[in-house]
Amino acid sequence: MDIGIIGAGNIGATAARLFARAGHQVAISNSRGPQTLSGLVDEIGPNARATTVEDAASFGEVVLLAIPWSKREDGLPRPEMLEGKIVVDALNPYTPDFELEDLGDDTSSEDVARRLPGARIVKALNTMYYETLRSEGRPSAPMEERIALFVAGDDPEAKSIVSRLIEEIGFAPVDTGSLGDGGRKQQPGSSVYNVPMAAGPAAREAGIEEDE
Numbered sequence: 001m002d003i004g005i006i007g008a009g010n011i012g013a014t015a016a017r018l019f020a021r022a023g024h025q026v027a028i029s030n031s032r033g034p035q036t037l038s039g040l041v042d043e044i045g046p047n048a049r050a051t052t053v054e055d056a057a058s059f060g061e062v063v064l065l066a067i068p069w070s071k072r073e074d075g076l077p078r079p080e081m082l083e084g085k086i087v088v089d090a091l092n093p094y095t096p097d098f099e100l101e102d103l104g105d106d107t108s109s110e111d112v113a114r115r116l117p118g119a120r121i122v123k124a125l126n127t128m129y130y131e132t133l134r135s136e137g138r139p140s141a142p143m144e145e146r147i148a149l150f151v152a153g154d155d156p157e158a159k160s161i162v163s164r165l166i167e168e169i170g171f172a173p174v175d176t177g178s179l180g181d182g183g184r185k186q187q188p189g190s191s192v193y194n195v196p197m198a199a200g201p202a203a204r205e206a207g208i209e210e211d212e
């Protein structure tokens with residue numbers, strides 16, 4: 001697939017490496033411009049290119065959002081650029097001082113969905129420390145022996161495609177449900193946040209059945 005990545009920090013850069021290694025074409029961007037990413041794309045190899053944020057949004061069949069929460073006002077592409085596209089929301093609601101923003105009854109993905117009407121939002125890649133993401137994927141291992149990565153969303157097809165990408169980079173997708181309720185199970189402070197575990201225990205910890 002063609003995958004656009006918006007944000008080249010720990011999660012964005014790590015995801016770019018993993019998706020490119022799995023055979024996908026990756027366009028990665030940041031707020032400072034593609035010239036600052038030449039070293040990263042040279043390291044990743046021919047499946048990666050550095051682009052602007054707008055070009056990454058246009059390029060991707062799937063677009064990963066991996067910018068700081070506090071940058072979402074100005075750091076997201078124009079909504080019309082992502083209309084109809086699968087958008088993986090990896091944002092967590094941390095302030096610049098690394099405090100959690102109080103969202104009340106809201107979730108971070110519901111906030112993102114309101115900012116990007118028409119996008120097919122899937123919450124994923126937000127619960128795992130980037131070094132675990134970088135080093136613990138096992139594409140050749142049986143699913144029950146892999147570490148879980150959680151997905152939530154209201155579009156079954158979009159979740160299925162993101163789950164397949166998760167499998168290709170060596171993790172076991174676990175569906176926590178809708179964007180609201182399922183996204184809440186993935187928020188910082190939840191029982192599954194930054195706690196590596198296999199798919200079966202992860203499903204039980206999240207309060208869902210393993211075959212959901």
